[in-house]
Amino acid sequence: MSSTRTGDSFHSQDLRTNFDFLYGDMFKWYSKKLGATANQSGIWLFNDLSTETIKQIKMTIEFYKQPSDFCIISIHWGGNWVEQIPLQHQRFAHELIDTVGINLIHGHSSHHPIGIELYKNTPILYGCGDLINDYEGITNYKEFNSNLSLMYFLEFDTTELKLKQLKLSPFERKKFKLNYANDEDCQWLLNALQKQSTPFDTHFKLRNNVIYLEA
Secondary structure, three states: HHHOOOOOOEEEEOEEEEEEEOOOOOOOOHHHHEEEOOEEOOEEOOOOOOOHHHHHHHHHHHHHHOHHHHOEEEEOOOOOOOOOOOHHHEEEEEEEHHHHHOOEEEEEOOOOOEEEEOOEEEEEOEEEOOOOOOOOOOOOHHHHOEEEEEEEEEEEEEEEEEEEEEEEEEEEEEOOEEOOOHHHHHHHHHHHHHHHHHOOOOOEEOOOOOEEEEO
């Protein structure tokens, strides 16, 4: 089994966290040369978001996961600029939670933060955006305000492995440096996040320039 499918784990007090990193190659510009093999390190490539892919993930995780493990899956999927989260992403995420027992889904690819869903008290971060990058000065897609980013803080119950709190700290990225976002930018991020999360019945509030998930 290739090394990327073994996942990784670390201990924090009485909680063992298990990571399984995935990378979707559904799009033609993802090179298969990036994929891990028995003889080469790399990332786990999968061809689609099908039930068969779910079975492969489930088999791998069950091989390594212990009963009390907190399991995170990190998926690179979708486009760089996202106006609407694809239904197939939602279905795949739900199946990962229902079938595999994932505790947190960390999605990435979009260069700006996109919607969050709380499904069966399990957070699905469909796209976390870029915390820091070298895209400053690119003039396309200004409507996404990709110079704004979020830092995600999640607190879980270590017994039930369920989410207790999710808060997001807004930042502005400038000259390869993160600065706290001003009031206007914090409100813009809240509105953008709320717009994409409303179909999932997820709601947020802004307090002291920090965005909180409402229970």
